[in-house]
Amino acid sequence: MGRKILFVTTDQQRYDTLGCNGGTIARTPVVDALAADGIRYERAHxxxxxxMPSRSTMLTGQHPSTHGxxxxxxxxxxxxxxxxxxLHQAGYRTALIGKAHFQxxxxxxxxxxxxxxxxxxxxTGRTHRGFEHLESAxxxxxxxxxxxxxxxREHPEAIGGFYQVLDGSLQVNGEGGGATGAPQVKVNPIDRSWYHTDWVADxxxxWLDSLAADDDWFCWMSFPDPHHPWDPPQSEVGRVDWHDVPLPAGYPQRADDRERIIGxxxxxxxxxxxxxxxxxxEAPARWVPASLTPDQLREVLARDAVECELIDEAVGRVLAAIDRRxxxxxxxxxxxxxxxxxxxDFGLLFKGPYHVDALMRLPLVWRPARSALLSPEAPAAPVAPLAGPSVVTKPVGLVDLAPTFCAIAGVDAPPWMQGQPLPVTDADADARGFERVLTEWDSAIFGIDVHLRTMMRDHHLxxxxxxxxxxxxxEGELYDLDEDPLQQVNLWDDPARQALRDDLVADLEDHQPPVRSPQLLLEAPA
Amino acid sequence: MKSTRASVRRELRIARPAADIWTIVGDPARIHEWFPGVTACDVSGDTRVITTGSGIPMPEQLLTIDPLQHRFQYRITAPLFKEHLGTIDVIGLDDGTSLVVYSTDADPATMALVIGGAMGQALFRLRDLLEGTAPHCSPHTQAPDGR
Known part of the structure; x- marks a missing residue:
């Protein structure tokens, strides 16, 4: 019997929403405890x-340019x-429950x-992408x-309580609601147990209860929240009073400061x-970010925190079920x-071609199986104990997850995977060359195209x-993450940073992943 | 993105003369043979009703079926669309092959892309059907080396 793997993902969750990462709005004791008992990553991108590209990277272990x-x-x-x-070929039982979004x-x-x-x-008798069980949300x-x-089928009366994600033109909806008229906010009277977070955990x-005691298994539990819309069950909204939510450090409170920084x-x-x-x-077509008020932002962040708390509690329920087994x-x-x-941050919400920490610095926690003895020299191999909880500050990527799963399962990572098993300490990261992490953006829709290539290395973005x-x-962007953790001062055109910039750009270009050919076609907006 | 309409075009070269391709493209009752996710169609006069894989009936008005220009045009009249025009042109080339161009203009723009994505796959199916070979390695299929 080998090690079992519970892979928990959320959607569109900021690094600073976890208590273990310094978050102060949402209470996340379950994930915090995993971090306290395992490895917490401070620079996962x-x-x-x-x-879709990011989830495809998790599944394939390849960069978007390569998986296509x-x-x-x-x-x-x-x-x-x-x-x-x-993993399935290696004898693992496999399931994906929640948000897939590969298509x-x-x-x-x-x-x-x-x-x-x-x-x-x-x-019957087949797997899909290696999963023998798939339930989507x-x-x-x-x-x-x-x-x-x-x-x-079960609760049709609850359908109308959700926010309508698309507007009448089938664009992402910008309509506001709640107490402040914030975009993608709605009072949702749904019973908590019917909401998708608890459904995914249930x-x-x-599925776990259907397995034999000695099965090895890989379960990807994929929560759709805290991605907008921000319409958690109204019964839970009182957990966080939006009036009390502090404005984030990355939100310049004066409009002229926002405009100067963005400019x-x-x-x-x-x-x-x-x-x-x-x-x-992905951003509402008819919503103007400059119209966002401080109170609207507070309400969005409060609801986002409620969704994070519900996820944390759902993870706790699943861990309790695992314990019972x-x-x-x-x-x-x-x-x-x-x-x-x-x-x-910068007065903006949602996401887009904006390669800053808000979108790129991710929560990542790995609680290794207690029965496994980890060695910094041989990550995930049963060699020597990892001495207590660990914090890895070196850059890692989601591209490293797939080879990590292979290492946990004791199988060789296939050559098509482009990452390597996650380091368990900074020393381990240094020894195995975790020096940089890459992110890319390409979009071409309705006659508008945007293309970015980003690298985080040596505390620079x-x-x-x-x-x-x-x-x-x-054009370009260059930020010194030590001097400017909020990425408000673009050093791209700073003559004093010219040599540094040239070095980083050359390194970035040297490490671009292979590009799939022919290019896959855009089939739908999302 | 502020405009609510959009225009999407896909094209593919097929190793058959235009007249051969037209036998399929020009027959409105054969759409379910090559358009993905169309499970049935019913043609009556200048009206065609297709049924999608999700069970949605989608009424269409047939506008142009021109066997000389090899041009087929139709309009989806379902209420979801404020405007729609689909155009398929089969253009014979000197070497005995043809270029098939499939365009969709629609309001809302999102539907232009949804239809446009499907029509790109439709052209690959049309090619497979006409060239009589196993499905080609279209951009939707993984390359053999896993990349």
């Missing part, structure tokens, strides 16, 4: 700041490499396999997912802030998210821009 899902709406081929398949949701033709499986199930009661069908527990960045920042140009489908000492638990949320609708290819 996604390889894309939107869902270059933006939301580009489906990951069903025969793409999958770590779940590797577009906007699919009236139901031509994408995962969408059709919400109706038809996985064909997304952010509400709509879409081709199991949760939507369950809600329509289904996970049910120092490549021009699509200011164009979006002022509502002149929305470059990507007697598996607690044999389970590796990894908790992370696919990307961050702007969360008021460096982004180059390829030519696109708003950029001629000479």
């Amino acid at each position: 996604p390889q894309s700041v939107v869902c 899902v270059w933006m939301n709406g580009v489906p990951l081929p069903v025969d793409a490499p999958s770590v779940a398949d590797v 577009p949701y906007l699919d009236p033709f139901l031509r994408f396999e995962e969408n059709a499986m919400s109706r038809d199930g996985i064909p 997304t952010h509400g009661p709509a879409g081709p997912v199991h949760y939507a069908q369950w809600l329509a 289904r996970t527990i049910r 120092d960045k490549p021009r699509h920042w200011r164009l979006w802030y002022e509502g002149e140009l929305v470059t990507n489908y 007697g598996w607690s000492d044999d389970v590796d638990i990894i908790f992370t998210t696919d990307h961050g949320e702007l969360g008021g 460096c982004t180059v821009y390829r030519p696109g609708t708003c950029h001629d290819g000479t």
Whole structure:
């Protein structure tokens, strides 16, 4: 019997929403305890700041350029490499419960396999991407997912309580609600136990309970929250009084300060802030960021925190179920998210081609199985004990998750994986060359294209821009994360940093991953 | 993005003369043979009703079926669309092959992309159907080396 793996992901969760990362609004004792008993990463970055490319990286262990899902709406081929398949071949029972999003949701033709499986199930005797069990959910009661069908069947009266994610033009909705009129906020009277967070935990527990005691298993439990809309069960909203929520350090409270800081960045920042140009489908097309009020931001952050608390409690329920099965000492638990949320930084919400910590610095916690003896020299190998809890400050990426799962399972990482098993200490990271982490953005939709390549190395964040609708290819961003942790001073054009900039850019270009050819096609907006 | 309409185009070269391709493209009752996610269709006069994989009936008005230009045009008249025009052009090339161009103009813009994504896959299916070979390695299929 080997080590079991519980892989917990959330959607669009900021680093600073966890107590163990310094968060003060949401209470997250369950994940905090995992961090206190394991490894907490302070510089985990996604390889894309939107869902489909980032989730495809988790599954394949490849950068977006290589797996080919270059933006939301580009489906990951069903025969793409999958770590779940590797584990299944090694004898693991495998399940994905919650948000998958390897294929577009906007699919009236139901031509994408995962969408059709919400109706038809996985064909008997087959796996899908290596998963033998798949139950899907997304952010509400709509879409081709199991949760939507369950809600329509069991509690149809609850459907109308959710926020309507798309507006009448099928664009991401900007309509406001709640007490302040904040975008994507709505009072949702749904019973807590019917909300998708608890549904994902319930289904996970049910699947775990179906397994034999000596099964090895890999379970990807994927919560759709705290991604907008911010419509948690109203019964829980009182946990965090929005009036008491402090404005975040990254939110310049004076409009002229916001405009000055944004004006120092490549021009699509200011164009979006002022509502002149929305470059990507993920942000509401008709919402103007400059209209965000401090109280609206407080209400959004309060609701976001409530959603984080519900996730934390749901994780706690699943861990209790694992304990009842007697598996607690044999389970590796990894908790992370696919990307961050702007969360008021620079006066912005949601996400887009903005490669700053709000979207790129992710919560990542690994609580190794207690029965495993970890060695910094041989990560995840049963050699020597890891001396107490650990904090890794060196840069790591979600691309490193798949090889980590392989190492936990004791199987060789296939050559198509581009990362390496996560380090367990900084010394381990140094020994194995965890020096830089890459993130990329490409989008081309409705006649507007944007292309970014970013690297975090040596406490600096460096982004180059390829030519696109708003950029001629000479623009860039450079931040010193020690001097400027909020990334408010763009050093790209600072003559004193020219040599540093040139070095970082050359290193960034030297380490770009292989590009898939032919390019996969954009099939839908999201 | 402020405009609520959009225009999407896909094209593919098929190793068959235009007249051969037109036997399929020009027959409105054969759409379910090559358009992904269309499970059935019913043609009556200048009206066609397709049924999508999710069970949605989608009424269409047939606008142009021109066997000389090899041009097919239709309009989706479902209330979801404020505006729609679909155009398929089969253009014969000198070497006996043809270029098939499939365009969708729609309001809301989102639906132009949803239809546009499907029509790209439709062209690959059309090619497979006409060239009589196993499905090609389209951009939707993983390359053999896992990359």
